[in-house]
Amino acid sequence: MTGTNATTANGTTASGTTANGTTASGTTANGAAALDRFYARLASPGYGGDYNPEQWGPEVHAEDVELMRAAGVNLVTLGIFAWATTEPTPGTYDFTWLDAHMDRLAGAGVAVCLATMTASPPPWLARLHPGTLPVMADGTRLHPGSRQHWCPSSPVFRHHAVRLAERLARRYADHPALALWHIGNEYGCHISRHCHCEVSTAAFRTWLRERYDSLDALNDAWSTAFWSQRYSDWEEIHTPRAAPSFGNPAQQADFWRFSSDELLACYLAEKDVLARITPDTPVTTNFVPVAKTLDLFRWAPHLDVVSYDSYPDPHDPDAAQRTAFSYDVMRGLKGGKPWLLLEQAPSAVNWRAHNGRKPAGRMRLDSWQAVAHGADAVLFFQWRQSRGGAEKFHSAMVPHAGRDTRTFREVTELGAELAKHPALLRSTPARADVALLLDWPNWWALETEAHPSASFDYLRTALDHHKPLYDASVACDVLPVDADLTPYRLLVVPNLYSLSVQTAARLTDYVHTGGTLLISCFSGITDEHDRVHLGGYPGPLREVLGLTVEEFDPRPDGTWAEVIRLEGAESVVASDDGGPEVTRHSYGRGTAWYLGVRPEPGALRELVDRVRAEAGVEPVAEGLPEGVQARVRVTAAGERLRIVLDHRDGTVTVEPDRAAR
Template identity: 45%
Template sequence: MAIDGTRTRRWVKDGALGARRMRYGADYNPEQWPREVWRDDMRLMKEAGVNIVSLGIFSWAHLEPRPGEWDFAWLDEIMDLLHEHGIDVDLATATASPPPWLTRLHPEVLPQTADGTILHPGARQHWRPTSPIFREYALRLTRALAERYAQHPALVAWHISNELGCHNLYDFSDDAARAFRIWLQDRYTTLDALNDAWGTAFWSQRYGDWEEILPPRVAPTQRNPGQQLDFERFSSDAVRDHLRAEAAVLAQISPDVPRTTNFMVAGNVREIDYATWVGDVDFVSNDHYLIPGPAGRDDLSFWANLTGNLAEGAPWFLMEHATSAVNWRPANTPKRPGELIRDALTHVGHGADAVCYFQWRQSRAGGERYHSGMVPHAGSDSRVFRDVVRLGAELEALAPVTGSRRERAGVAILFDYESWWVSGRDSHPTDRIAYDAEVQAWHRALLDLGVRVDVLPVGASFDGYEVVIAPMLHIVTDELRARLAEVVADGRHLVATYFSGIVDEHDRVWLGGYPGALREILGVSAEEFVPLLPGERVALASGAAATMWSERITRVDPDVEIVDTYAEGDLAGAPAITRRRVGAGTATYVSADIGRVGAREVLRALADQAPVLRGDALAAGGDLEVIVRLGADARFVFLANRTDDAVAVPLGGEILSGSAPIGDVAEIPPRGVLVVATSLDAAAPTAHPEVSAVLA
């Protein structure tokens, strides 16, 4: 993970972002409403317990109605009004969407798609990340805001742009081409090194001059894989460079106010490697929107878990999620009873010290008018607003949790953005497999077993984890291979799945057989991938089944145990799952897509060697997800109900939120979360010692 571990992060400045005060609020867009609504907003915010808002995110056209002509009067007024009512402000630089006059004067700032289409104004984020003209105007606005509001008493944080790269990450313009060449020269130094990395001897692609290199625009057939990967890296870095540019202006003028931008760590956003961005913000912020249906709660937990580990266990800011329905899915269903509070408290369990929504008041006009808000179209006499008020009270009761850190689990699932990018590329053995689905299958299998897990960026340290799981870890460098080998050599346990270790950092295949870079660690070699056609299914001897992927393993080292075999078809009798023993350590290879159920059985069988996989007694057999935060003098355990039924648990410790005790038992309602605190001295170890039995 490209993070300077010695860097001190500013999160809480006593009274700024709030020790002993859980932050609660929303994006606030008062410019969408007449002034008579503003006072009503203050009253309702007070009722709901709102104590922070993100302000000015899409207000550039209001702040600078004509080039160089500023109108701060309305923002002055609303900043003062919020301060008067005890509500702090996370103030945006307002650069997310340029005003109409800017793109009329400078249409060359508009982004361009791979096929040459210009993306015009009329929506948002219609700007090129590498445009020097846009950068000039954006930094001018950032400077003007910083100079005016740096000392305002309501200001507690700067919000740089908004969801950077959400709609304009991949720009194929001439500006992007020039910036891409500079990025490549910095990375490779010489054209010979670039030609080698990209394998340009194939299809007569060898470059003789840097000016010959373009972004991977639309071409007659498959584009160069190395070029595509580097353009994805460059695009993530280009938007990050804009973040850094605005942050530098703020640091110069307003050095004491922490700076952040809202990441989009979620299953529908794979294009930005947020592990490389963490060092550029003073605290991590994230936006997440629930997927409707039974899988949604585990999906939310997965991405919140990853966000907490991107933040290295420190508290972070949930900048946006939805009170109910969104507006951009094919069918936008409302949240079910209990889900608003469950979703918020699950994020808190994974380290969020702030819970905010898009947006405060549901819009009457515009593209997101059917996106829910804290105050819906129906007004304050509504189910949503009553839940909003209830959540405010719950968060107030959780004040003791603030400032605590996520307690590390004993199991890690590795997550790698670049493997996500590359494993889903065109011209692969199949287009049916999906990296995020495979990773989440193993995550859900662990939750089913009641096992606490950390979703860990692949660049983070693996030290201290008894079990490290690497699902579809497609890109493996020499350095990463050595770190994975160390897990096994240390007497710990590695589990890797199909299509792992296949390519190096340039998307070049490791030669000698699959799984490439991991062959020696796992002690097996496969000659061929055997992907399955739609409708095909291959059973394993254990009863598990593959529906998309299998492999022909032809070499098994003497110290490798065959755990499972293929039971039918051309691979009948061939190894499907293997385990190599190295002293007390093991390296397990799963060569087929066995899904959540199959993964669960592999982990259950491994529990004899890795006791951490036996699960937590607090998890009620997997009905509850156990999440732990560790404070200076208390341990806070969040028990999130994964079911649609009530779950009763024996009571111990102090209930902070989620249930009233009935005797010595607490009942967690469907889709509910129970939060219990216990003193560290009173805590007793469970099946794995880093978790305390706060409910015994």
């Protein structure tokens, strides 16, 4: 069944995002109802992968449906990189091939997450409109031959992308296979810090006008009195291009904000069309493994359901914990709601220096880890392994050798296993007692140049603070700094260098009313414009922490120390010279802990175990050996489903599940 041809898009290119983070679109008015209809299409957790039939001929297409039935596939993403196939020349569309696949999938009972195809423009767009190509900070223009070769601020790119999205929406609005829209693909994966062309520069100036209203306000926020950088005209401001020395840190942080917002505006331009034409179909896009590029907390309200791509390295002994952290982020984007694993690899990937295969059972374990942390779908890139192209050695559900392979047998077994657990679908992860705060503007500010140490790695620090909880099988939500903190007994805050007075007041109130705060070094240093809080570090946190940091003492070996003067706090761990390194301060009805150093993993685990014990935080399951974790999902009927993940070789006995507190 197919729809009718569409009229062309209106070419609207206005940004949907303002400098203060609000959007012209927001979530779909009936997004929740649309999501209910999506879930009603699936009798059990979503299972399948990226389907790219344009790479193959009719004889393969017939086999695909047969193999999908055998593997238990009930959901595929379709058409992600099919723009050039669908619009081979400007304004000329060929939907016949897609019609056939939509009909075939509908007949097989497979729901389709249909892509808008705008992740990778066809070569004709660059040929006719070279200004759509991105420019690097050094002035180098990037070209076609890969993917994501487009400037996010380009009105020409947005016009063509929106036009294609509208055509697709009108044609397939009533198609029985359509279950979910997939906009773009992995935004910011390659164009990470946006573009430095003249169009982007003009858009940056517009964004800054909206954020600051006046040049005086911008000059104040950017501290331009330093190094004679004061601007007297908006036209003097450029993107942070290659420069002789250290760039302005506030300008760099704002450019990160702008870049995230401009990519969001591209997403929203397509979403607005889809929401208008197909309001009953939910919308998503897939985020890459947690990265510095996008402020995901600003994006999340505009996705009806969060989707994520996960690629743990089989050679990395810490991969499971890093993956768990990312899944905790995905769950936190929507306040604990389930999310979709839209991509993972059945075995090896193709883009690392050494692309190790997943040993037997590892793909199953990885998939159940996602489900344990809130995933309502387990999909792969891709369904069938490509014969040519840059990702031909990336594993797929159907390998080059076909069905008689270990990979396809494991894929089929997992599909059958997931189908046996319909109650998992849309069950919610049990409430955590611990939250870890993650803040993208802080990330951007912390990792600028000319700091006391160049060794600050915000993501690495966040992972280090998450690991003791993961190892102890303690559930943890990852939240933004403006989240509701009241449900949590323990709040873990890594390196909150950039801290507004308002956020500091919320943290202080959290402790005063009975919460336990564990915050690490180099926090509370600057405001949201990277201006130092005067009067002593850690600025607005001095009172709640009960101390002053008089000096920083980074060492050549990358270790960190601080000269701390106690102002009510007690020293819990001292340095060799007797100075405080870890402190504890009773404040109101709560307690604030401060780490003035970067403890070794064992010491940090010991400290976090003590802090969470004092806060009354318990693991999901007691007595689990190292390498075994457990998580709980709660069904709509209130049934608690505990999933135990054993990352070792061997067996494990688990005590019966406790009732929810």
